Amino acid sequence: MKALAWFSFLFGATFFILPLIGMAEFSLSMLRGVYSFEAYRVVLRDPAFQATFLYSVMMALGTIVLGIGLVVPTAYWVRLRLPQARPLIEFITLLPLVIPAIVIVYGYIRMFNTSSILPLTGSVTGTNILLLFGYTTLALPYMYRAVDTGLRTIDVGTLTEAAQSLGAGWVTILGRLILPNVLTAVLSGAFLTFAIVIGEFTMAALLNRPAFGPYMQLMGANRAYEPAALAVIAFGITWACMGLISVVGRLSKHTRAAR
Amino acid sequence: MRFQPLRWVGVLPFFAFSALFLIAPTLYIVINSFRSGVSAIEGANFWTLQNFRDLMTPSVINAYWVSIKISFFSAVLGCLIGFAMAAAVTFGQLPRVLKQPLLTFSGVASNFAGVPLAFAFIATIGPAGLITLWLRNEFGINLRVLGFNLLSTRGLVITYLFFQIPLMILIITPALEGLKREWREAAAILGATGAQYWRMVALPILFPSLLGTLALLFANSFGAVATAIALTGPSLNIAPILLYAQIRGDVLGSPNVGYALATGMIVITALANGLYIWLRTRSERWLK
Amino acid sequence: MAFLTISHLVKDFGSLRVVKDFNLDIAKGEFVSLLGPSGCGKTTVLRMVAGFEAPSLGSITIDGQDVTALRPNQRNIGMVFQAYALFPNLTVAQNVGFGLKVAGMAAAEQKARVSEMLDLIGLPEKGPSYPFQLSGGQQQRVALARALAVKPRVLLLDEPLSALDAKIRVSLRTEIREIQKRLGITTIFVTHDQEEALSMSDRVVVMNGGVAEQVATPFDIYNRPATRFVANFVGALSTLQARVIDAGAGRVALGEVEMTLSGPVPPGPSVTVALRPEAAHLGRGNGRETVLQGVIRDVNFMGSVIRIKADVAGATLSMDTFNRPDTPPPPIGSQAEISLAARDLIILEP
Numbered sequence: 001m002k003a004l005a006w007f008s009f010l011f012g013a014t015f016f017i018l019p020l021i022g023m024a025e026f027s028l029s030m031l032r033g034v035y036s037f038e039a040y041r042v043v044l045r046d047p048a049f050q051a052t053f054l055y056s057v058m059m060a061l062g063t064i065v066l067g068i069g070l071v072v073p074t075a076y077w078v079r080l081r082l083p084q085a086r087p088l089i090e091f092i093t094l095l096p097l098v099i100p101a102i103v104i105v106y107g108y109i110r111m112f113n114t115s116s117i118l119p120l121t122g123s124v125t126g127t128n129i130l131l132l133f134g135y136t137t138l139a140l141p142y143m144y145r146a147v148d149t150g151l152r153t154i155d156v157g158t159l160t161e162a163a164q165s166l167g168a169g170w171v172t173i174l175g176r177l178i179l180p181n182v183l184t185a186v187l188s189g190a191f192l193t194f195a196i197v198i199g200e201f202t203m204a205a206l207l208n209r210p211a212f213g214p215y216m217q218l219m220g221a222n223r224a225y226e227p228a229a230l231a232v233i234a235f236g237i238t239w240a241c242m243g244l245i246s247v248v249g250r251l252s253k254h255t256r257a258a259r
Numbered sequence: 260m261r262f263q264p265l266r267w268v269g270v271l272p273f274f275a276f277s278a279l280f281l282i283a284p285t286l287y288i289v290i291n292s293f294r295s296g297v298s299a300i301e302g303a304n305f306w307t308l309q310n311f312r313d314l315m316t317p318s319v320i321n322a323y324w325v326s327i328k329i330s331f332f333s334a335v336l337g338c339l340i341g342f343a344m345a346a347a348v349t350f351g352q353l354p355r356v357l358k359q360p361l362l363t364f365s366g367v368a369s370n371f372a373g374v375p376l377a378f379a380f381i382a383t384i385g386p387a388g389l390i391t392l393w394l395r396n397e398f399g400i401n402l403r404v405l406g407f408n409l410l411s412t413r414g415l416v417i418t419y420l421f422f423q424i425p426l427m428i429l430i431i432t433p434a435l436e437g438l439k440r441e442w443r444e445a446a447a448i449l450g451a452t453g454a455q456y457w458r459m460v461a462l463p464i465l466f467p468s469l470l471g472t473l474a475l476l477f478a479n480s481f482g483a484v485a486t487a488i489a490l491t492g493p494s495l496n497i498a499p500i501l502l503y504a505q506i507r508g509d510v511l512g513s514p515n516v517g518y519a520l521a522t523g524m525i526v527i528t529a530l531a532n533g534l535y536i537w538l539r540t541r542s543e544r545w546l547k
Numbered sequence: 548m549a550f551l552t553i554s555h556l557v558k559d560f561g562s563l564r565v566v567k568d569f570n571l572d573i574a575k576g577e578f579v580s581l582l583g584p585s586g587c588g589k590t591t592v593l594r595m596v597a598g599f600e601a602p603s604l605g606s607i608t609i610d611g612q613d614v615t616a617l618r619p620n621q622r623n624i625g626m627v628f629q630a631y632a633l634f635p636n637l638t639v640a641q642n643v644g645f646g647l648k649v650a651g652m653a654a655a656e657q658k659a660r661v662s663e664m665l666d667l668i669g670l671p672e673k674g675p676s677y678p679f680q681l682s683g684g685q686q687q688r689v690a691l692a693r694a695l696a697v698k699p700r701v702l703l704l705d706e707p708l709s710a711l712d713a714k715i716r717v718s719l720r721t722e723i724r725e726i727q728k729r730l731g732i733t734t735i736f737v738t739h740d741q742e743e744a745l746s747m748s749d750r751v752v753v754m755n756g757g758v759a760e761q762v763a764t765p766f767d768i769y770n771r772p773a774t775r776f777v778a779n780f781v782g783a784l785s786t787l788q789a790r791v792i793d794a795g796a797g798r799v800a801l802g803e804v805e806m807t808l809s810g811p812v813p814p815g816p817s818v819t820v821a822l823r824p825e826a827a828h829l830g831r832g833n834g835r836e837t838v839l840q841g842v843i844r845d846v847n848f849m850g851s852v853i854r855i856k857a858d859v860a861g862a863t864l865s866m867d868t869f870n871r872p873d874t875p876p877p878p879i880g881s882q883a884e885i886s887l888a889a890r891d892l893i894i895l896e897p
Contacts, residue, residue, distance in 0.1 A: 001453075006351070016424075019383045022379060078270060082270060085270055092282075094536075098478070099281075101482070103285065103288060103525055106284075111284050195370050216375060217488065228378055238371050
């Protein structure tokens, strides 16, 4: 039994490590015969890389802000005032996991094209906004689940009543009371959103926006070594995001409000 | 309880957003797949199933079928290998320090999908990949000759496993931990061997979770586009890539047939996800 | 030759010795409780008898057969767990028949035996139900039926009543004992609840820190505790310091009052004596020749029993008296005479 366990584990571990080694090794092999960071140098100096990476970072940050702004008040409200809405909201937040992203963006292109009431695809700004909304939709399940879990562990009702009895208004309550206490949960959702948006391909490509995902795909079609470097960078970012989530989780033990 | 409209104000932004940017676009697609579209011949829009009939060309049916096969195999293999690894780390008496790193890595790997994942596999077992060359130079094993090509459906299945297996591990580990030690002991004291315990108690208890996760992995793989395009290029005949091509340039001949294609995809992923959720609720009922 | 013999059992977890040289002989059909606080090793001893833990030293013999090296599924022992441990995917009938199915019994015979067992525990119509549809008490009875269905040689119960409500605990306690007597099955019962242990057992083993401090009938455990720990753990106890006058003759004094103790007085200027609350009485009475003067400190009216605390001879003495409708309890602060029989004083070793 134990031998079988070791075999399964090592087999799996090998399967996961090999591609990582492969892409790392490949990315260092641009110059023939010697390991070097040449591929990285080329990539990082590429203005297209810088532009698309920046674009995706801005998109990610925007998605995070919009996501927080949408999810936190809603989750708070549902917990406090409207528990009946809960099943409906949970169902809605599950939809982006059921409906493939490609179908959602297809719907965007058809519904918001130049001959509709809301011609968002007609302008660059409009399309950017559409992509932002698309990303927010993709991140919705993760954001909501993170914030909902965070709210569950603090006694929202009592905190609110205490604040109200001291004269605080809604914005104050949300901004200075609720948000700091669910910060861990919000940050977890934020880092996960960042990881998702940075590498996203389908929506950006179909909306013709200069994001990091389509850039990577273009590189992959035309170059040999740079894609491997890009893959290493992308993996590093994903790893950093997940790592930050657990760091934030560990730090939260000191800042959580006392029950 | 009286209906108090004012209470629903707080959730209005959320509902407005999801209605406009999630539900409406999807419904637009689904509804219009049953509409004929404005055409020069027939005139105004009317309800029809013609789009779905037009969809049933050998090429499109093949696209769906290949997608189903890829999703099925990556789901089954992901389940088996993921289960083996999760069980190994939970019950296999391996050093306890291995468990948390495995779960952390699974969290990372399950999110490492899309374009960069394809690059990693091309760099490893692609035509000029690290392992491909190593096998050829050290052992004289030529993968191409043996019939293995990464840039194919089989290669796609293997690539998908990189995020399917971790997803399985993440979902099934809590279920495995939920198997109470006392059940194992009670079975043993009643005379059962390890194998009998697994056959009569543990696997039946885990079955809904296993089947449900299989469905989830299936749906996950079915809708994936980026990895496929990055790996095999936009010409592989699977449903998501076909839809991609349709969106880009109406390859199917009519926008409404494109809607039908998308609706077909939604039906398949919705069924699979529905199965997952149903089975998960059932198993939770037992284990109260 | 005892039916079940535990001999020099030792269990180490790393450098921690959890069970130290445990010995016990159990006769066939006997009901023995292992009683003690958390961490005393009682559950570990039980799990070693079951086979879930391997002893570091020592042996276990059942009906002449050394089972120490046997795996749990080879020992023909029944076990009931604290958390019921019913298989959630099987019906009650399938749970009870599990051991029979594993042993390859024919289906018709299985059905008959399962039926018999369900009758025994008083749940004949619950066969097709699932565990999650049953209450805690019902689940535990099913667990008992499941353990007994295979007709084991020994029955082990690991704090089976701890997870249940107080009322169910009391009724189930009686039921378990009745079933055990009817089947005549040798039983080991682990608990931290002394009331359970005293009311159910033929003999009680009081454990502390990995050793058995005393093995005796409930009557002896309560009235003749062998060590200070047993005296304190089982039942309520008041302790007093008595001045030694003549150790050889057993003469000691509480305050000014002299008395003769029954039992050897250890050497030294003073000795600690203990008294059960029902052995001290307000006022004088037959057979209680020792009379002490005290001041009432606390009166706890609990219904049929009134517990009175009084300052006596520099210590606090607890007295239990029965309620008498015509006699109200004495007011706090009043002087009172308290009488007891000197032979009821338990001498505690230093």
